[in-house]
Amino acid sequence: MDETVIELSRLTKRYGEFTAVSELDLSIRRGEIFGLLGPNGAGKTTTILMMLGLAEPTSGRATVCGIDATRNPIEVKRRVGYMPDDIGFYEDRTGLDNLMYTAMLNRVPEAEARRRATELLDKVGLGSAAGKKTGAYSRGMRQRLGLADVLIKRPEVVILDEPTLGIDPEGVRELLALIRELSRDEGLTVLLSSHHLHQVQQICDRVGLFVGGRLIASGDLAALSQLLDGSSSYAVELDVGGWSEGVESALRGLDRVTAVDLQEKDALSAADRSDDVVTVRVTGTDDIAAELAAVVVGSGASLLGLRPLRYGLDEIYHRYFEGGNPVGQLH
Numbered sequence: 580m581d582e583t584v585i586e587l588s589r590l591t592k593r594y595g596e597f598t599a600v601s602e603l604d605l606s607i608r609r610g611e612i613f614g615l616l617g618p619n620g621a622g623k624t625t626t627i628l629m630m631l632g633l634a635e636p637t638s639g640r641a642t643v644c645g646i647d648a649t650r651n652p653i654e655v656k657r658r659v660g661y662m663p664d665d666i667g668f669y670e671d672r673t674g675l676d677n678l679m680y681t682a683m684l685n686r687v688p689e690a691e692a693r694r695r696a697t698e699l700l701d702k703v704g705l706g707s708a709a710g711k712k713t714g715a716y717s718r719g720m721r722q723r724l725g726l727a728d729v730l731i732k733r734p735e736v737v738i739l740d741e742p743t744l745g746i747d748p749e750g751v752r753e754l755l756a757l758i759r760e761l762s763r764d765e766g767l768t769v770l771l772s773s774h775h776l777h778q779v780q781q782i783c784d785r786v787g788l789f790v791g792g793r794l795i796a797s798g799d800l801a802a803l804s805q806l807l808d809g810s811s812s813y814a815v816e817l818d819v820g821g822w823s824e825g826v827e828s829a830l831r832g833l834d835r836v837t838a839v840d841l842q843e844k845d846a847l848s849a850a851d852r853s854d855d856v857v858t859v860r861v862t863g864t865d866d867i868a869a870e871l872a873a874v875v876v877g878s879g880a881s882l883l884g885l886r887p888l889r890y891g892l893d894e895i896y897h898r899y900f901e902g903g904n905p906v907g908q909l910h
C-alpha cells in the first residue's frame with residue numbers, strides 16, 4: 580500500500596556558485612498530500628521543475644511514478660498535472676474552451692474531453708461560469724479552473740506551486756477543501772508548495788520544511804512537534820477554580836508529570852475571572868489529560884477548562900528560525 584510515487588535522492592541544483600537545492604532526499608507515497616513549506620527563495624520551484632524534467636539537476640535524481648524525470652520528461656509530464664504559480668489561460672476563450680484545448684493537447688478524445696470538462700467545471704464550482712471568458716474570471720476562479728485544467732488528463736500526481744497565492748481567505752478555504760476532496764475522490768498524490776503555514780497545516784498529511792535549499796525537517800505535525808521538542812513531551816493547559824497548594828502538589832505527585840507552571844493572567848481573562856481561578860501548564864511524558872482532570876476534581880477544585888497543547892507549524896517554523904539550527908529529519 581505504501582507505494583512510493585515521488586522519490587528524490589540527493590537532488591541538487593547549483594546555478595554557478597549558488598546552490599538552490601542541496602542534496603534533497605524525499606519520498607512521497609501514493610495518495611498522500613505533501614506540503615513543501617518554505618519562505619521565498621527556499622528552492623521550492625526549482626525542486627518542482629526538476630521533478631518535471633524542466634530543469635536539469637546538477638547531481639542526484641528525481642523519479643516520478645518510477646520514471647526518471649531528467650531522462651524521460653515527456654513520460655513524466657503525461658502522468659503529472661502541474662499548476663504553476665503564474666497560471667495562464669487564453670483570456671478571450673471560455674473556461675470550457677480552455678479545458679477542451681488542454682484535453683486536445685493531451686490527446687483526450689473529444690467526447691470524453693467534453694464530458695470530463697463539464698464534470699470538472701461542476702466539481703470546482705465553475706459550472707455556471709463555464710461559458711464565460713477567462714479574462715473575466717477572478718483570481719480564485721482562475722485557480723479553480725487551474726485545478727480542473729491539471730485534472731483533465733487524469734494525472735496520477737498533481738503538483739501545485741503556491742496554489743492559494745493572491746486569493747482571499749474564504750477563497751483559500753474553499754480551494755484547499757477542494758484539493759483535499761479531489762485528492763480523495765480521484766486517488767491523487769498531491770504535492771503543494773506554499774509559504775503559508777496555516778494553509779499547509781489544514782490539508783497536508785505530511786510537510787517538509789524547506790529552508791535555504793535544504794529540507795530541514797519532514798514528517799506529520801505530531802512528528803515534527805516531537806522532533807523539535809527533543810523529547811516525547813505532552814503539555815496541557817488547565818483552568819482551575821479553587822486553586823491551592825494542595826492541588827498543585829497532587830499534580831506534581833503524579834508519576835508522569837514533569838512540570839507544573841502557573842501561567843500569568845492576561846488582561847482580558849483577568850477581567851472576568853475571580854482571583855482563585857488560575858491557568859496552569861502541566862507537562863508530562865505521556866498524554867495525561869484525563870488523569871490531570873481527575874486529580875484536579877479529586878482535590879476539591881473545579882476544572883473550568885482543559886486544552887491539550889500541540890505545536891502548530893507556525894511555532895515550529897519560528898523555533899527553527901530563532902534557534903538557527905537544523906532540527907533533523909523524519910521520514
Ligand SMILES: Nc1ncnc2c1ncn2[C@@H]1O[C@H](COP(=O)(O)OP(=O)(O)OP(=O)(O)O)[C@@H](O)[C@H]1O
Pocket residue numbers: 594597599617618619620621622623624625626774
Ligand atoms: N535560473 C536561475 N539562475 C540563478 N538563480 C536562480 C535561478 N532560478 C532560481 N534561482 C535562485 O534559486 C533560489 C531558489 O529559487 P526558487 O524559485 O526555487 O525558490 P522558491 O522556494 O520557489 O521561492 P518563491 O516562493 O519565491 O518562488 C533563489 O535564490 C533564486 O534566486
